[in-house]
Amino acid sequence: MGRSRRVLAPYLLILPGGLWLLLFFVIPMVTMLSLSLQQGDIVSGYAFTGHWQTYVDAVVNYRTQLVRSLIYGAVTTIVLIVVAFPVAYWIAFYGGRRKPTYLFLLLLPFFVSFVLRTISWRYILTDEGMLLGPLKSAGILPESFNILGTSVAVISGLVYNFLPFMVLPIYVALERIDPRVVEAARDLYADPPTAFRKVILPLALPGVFAGVLMTFVPASSDYVNSAVLGSSSTTMIGQVIQSQYLTSSNYPTASALSFTLMAVLLIGVFAYARALGTEDVMKVAAR
Amino acid sequence: MTQVLEEEETAVVAAPRRSRLTGGRALHIYTWIVIGWLTLPVLVMILFGFNDTPGRYNQTWEGFTLKWYGQVFALDELTKALVISLLVAVATAVVAGALGTGIGYALGRYRFRGSGTVNLIMFATMSSPELVMGASLLTLFVSLGVGLGAVTITIAHIMFSISFVAVVVRARVLTLDRSVEEAAADLGANAWTTFWRITFPIIMPAVMSGMLLAFALSIDDFVVSNFTAGTTTTFPLWIWGATRVGLPPQVNVMGTLIFLGGVLIAVVTSIRSRPRRPAA
Amino acid sequence: MTTGVDQDPGHPAIELAGVHKDYLSHGETVQAVRRMDLSIAQGEFFSLLGPSGCGKTTTMRMIAGFEEPTGGTVFLDGRDVTRVSPNKRDVNMVFQSYALFPHLTAYQNVAFGLERKKVDKAEIRRRAGEIMEIVSLTGMEKRAPREMSGGQQQRVALARALVNRPRALLLDEPLGALDLKLRQQMQVELKRIQREVGITFVYVTHDQGEALTMSDRIAVMEAGRIDQLGTPREIYERPATRFVAGFIGTSNLLDGTVESVSGDVAVLSYGEGERVLVPVSAATGVGDALEVSVRPEKIDLAQDAPTGAGLSVLSGVVTEVVYHGTSTNYTVKTSAGPDLVIFDQNAYSAEDLAGPGDRVYLSWSPQHSYPIGV
């Protein structure tokens, strides 16, 4: 019976989607790499010259934004772990029958468009707005105090927008812990903090790891939060890339920066994976 | 998202009683604070949909009105942007649903040479910055001299959605009892009938939640669309463009309606997929 | 083999001729089934019995068409079906996990096969109704599999296969997932249903009790080949190999050398007054080595030496006594070799026949000694 058909089946199934990813993911990346080594301008056109200098110039010129983005990404990720872990922990262990309800409530805001949500924060955080306005008129804050335009606003926005991507993986990891394992630890003379440290934390670590993977990259490369909530002193590399592409039409520099950003992030991610000793990055990420 | 809602309800209380009274309560309050923080901007958005603002700038509270709900489609361009967003999202859900299901099914069902490469590319699409994906697509289209528009947006959205659908479907296929398919063959069904009558209906919930995910990713996407839209405007792009002069209240109204629609779908899906108790 | 059409009752329902199956696993060839010849008669309840990994499931899957033999031919009703795909074979299977279609109701599950055969609707309804009555599922038609108990799901799986009136029904450890009580109930039920529908059943199991109670014939398999093929009684009373003797029930195995032969009974001697009498064929002569199997329940245990001359007699010391409700099991260390196990029915004696450390005598009739591998 159709042995050859059976062997071919997976390839036939993968073909359309795989072709799509090849055409619109792999090849564009190659095109971008090629474009980053070209020279010229948008009016007279670009030609391939293998001009590596573009990378050097781009990184030197925009090192501030590049470093800032990585710092914002890292701070966001750390804050996310701190904010998300207790929530995931409480829902996983105390949520009881209401677990799905709590998760649903956590996800609820994300039914609103990303852009709209972020803009909504602008309304809330604005200098004379519903948060600062009353505090200022009550004299608690000085008139010139502001949140918008600061790093705090940008990082808060990032934390806000990526929270579910940290809560869910940690929750899934914690939820899978057999409560009897914790009981066994208590039975074997571990006090609650020790049981937490020696049993729960190690078992939750894969979730944290997945969460970091899912938040660090998008947070570092984000440009919407900084554009909406930040100011020129919080400019992130994403904004620079976006503006090089979509305002200046300076494709080689933009491509070089994109590639640099991706390389830095991917190296970071894999180094992190190595450091944590997690071999199968993909499995964790795929969860 | 729906995946999470499908989590079975298991009443498990793990922590010891003592910490339940102390740490548990503090964490309970903390969780509600976080939920409140998350929900605040949504409430503000909904609230300002009822703002009786006299002009086109919707920024200070002027009083309650329902008039914007009556005039929700008064701005042609906004309406058109929303329609484009919906069309792109539906096309994305359907095509990415089909292509992603193919990949997910193949990865879950067969062992074959090259599956590692497919996994790697999927991982790459899911972990690459959206910005870089959008930018690289732009360079491709520019290099090929392809005009940008709804078609290129859809192409891009399908591209980044495929992997998510595939992952969701693969997870389901991996738990699929192979003997069910054999049973169908045994009862006289050929491969085609077996797939459509048996396998597909069983993995259907996963395909559906994959498609919903693709729909949600597409309708919410700003970054990739921004690079691939050309002269076409989607809902998020319109908002982005309009925000520099102030958002008209219709945006809040549409945002609210989309929000309610999403919530409704999620609730219905979670109720329908709730496992019924077995008889014995 | 006579020429004839499919319906010819002269053909065996299933015939395997020189069938073997090799797998490639980690670069090594594993012989799952080794050159097997097997013929299963029409209407027979046939069991493939063996431990896991013995090749019994592979054999069944080759009959069903899920595995293609590496070599040999599979006949169904005299027709070569070796390369016919499962959906075109006139056999149906009951899966170990039932493999019910979770999204279809009980009725839809049952009707599935007939729909594939394009049987008309009214006829499907009639036959499905009939078969669901036979398996006592009337009234459950609209239930989804997950809303049914294990036993009910089992019946759906059975009805789903039987409704097609297959040439043969293949059952792959169908009762494995049920608890003991239900399992025993279903064994009786299965046998009844088989009699009622008159279809050939091929039953794969690792449970010897199940195989013994239900089967017309049993093939005991080990490491890819059939060790013994016979009726339950033959298999139990006359195990052909050491493996069969050990696998089916409990066996006491004794090694010995033939001291003398009188008529068709050989005598193995183990010392003063201790002997084992074994019925043998004419070919056996003095000095031959024999391996003898004796079932534990055939042995009488007594404090005093038995008097009858025509009995096998051994003596030993009781090392263990375990009360089992219906019987008491004794382990006795004898000079004949390994410890012997004796089951004593608790029919008359309310008290133990002996306690640990007691010296006892064991005796049994010659017909209960069975030489293995002869």
Add this chain to the structure above:
Amino acid sequence: MQSNLPDPSLIRGLTQRRLGRRDALRVSGLSAFAMALAACGVKGTGSTAPSAPAPDAVAKYWAGKTSNGKVDFANWPLYMDPKHPELKKFTAATGVKVNYQEVIQEMGPWFAKVQPQLAAGQSIGYDLMVITNGIQFKQFVSSGFLAPLDHAKLPNYKANADPSYANTAYDKGNVYSVPWTSGITGIAYDPKKITRPITKLTDLWDPAFKGKVGMFSDTQELANFGLMALGLNPDESTAEDWKKAAEKLKEQKNAGQVRNYYDQSYIDALGKGEVWITQAWSGDVFQKNVSDGTDFKFVIPQEGGTIWTDNFAIPITAQNPLDAIKLMDFFYEVENAATLAEFISYVCPVPAAQEQIKKDAAKLSGDDKAAMEAIASSPLVFPAPSDYAKLHYYVDFKTVAEQQQFQSIFEPIVLA
């Protein structure tokens, strides 16, 4: 157009593939397919197109063009009454259907978006667009992306437009464009927060407003104010002047004066009290006051302000250019110019509209009447000659390299 080409070999040199063997070796790690792509490069479009069209270009372009009864019009958001009364009127009068889309949000992005299609000679889906004078306008022209206008088809323009528009640096003689509307970049401030009157550009450097100053993120707008603060005319500035201006702006930034560099969202920031004083566009302030009842002041500083113009232009690949130019001219009918100005409150290129608006106001009563009269008398909608005297034009770039140099001088101020 061929006749104007300086030297065919130069053109070839500019557009030819320049992939040599050594280059190929450098990227040898890439697949063959990637190499093929790499060799392609991005096709240029311009450099062959002269800044002035050939004498017969107009005739050549318009020859054989027929009306198709529809026009696709790309404009900026909120640049017309959302009910589109003028367009309805146009359709009723001519039978030409208008598909109006507010798809232009910034000039850089707009150029970046349509460039690929125009370069490929494909339609961008629009027959008419509104583009601001500035870098991208120049790029549109030098890439040969704009259709030369046939002034024989613009009788209303000829009759009613302010003649000064024919004399702009960016499009002398209105070869490719006619104005949609103009705006003035000046200073807006909130008199509730700032009690003293603002008159000078240098007030943006006043330490009293530390952290409450808004500047534009558009490098040209930003540079203009730096230049004018130094008493320089942007229109005539040199690279040396740019560096000085950049120093001046950095000084402002480093002193913590600037809250942020805004795009059009400055108006939002002003409304929310984020900034007290900011670079601003005239019409925005006017509309803000009208619609939100605020009382922000807009001033053209003593040192001068800049005037910019958003212009109608027809992309060279337009499908319905004849209908587009018809619509263009339609907006130069006095009545239509008046109703447009009534809604958007920017500088109207049709002087006679002022009288028309007064007439329209007379028909109204109460608040509406007052608002309408305010528009008619506003120097921001109809600036007096004395106002124009203070206004400067944008920096005019002679070459792409010059523009890139300019960009690299001012961009770091905005982005860091």
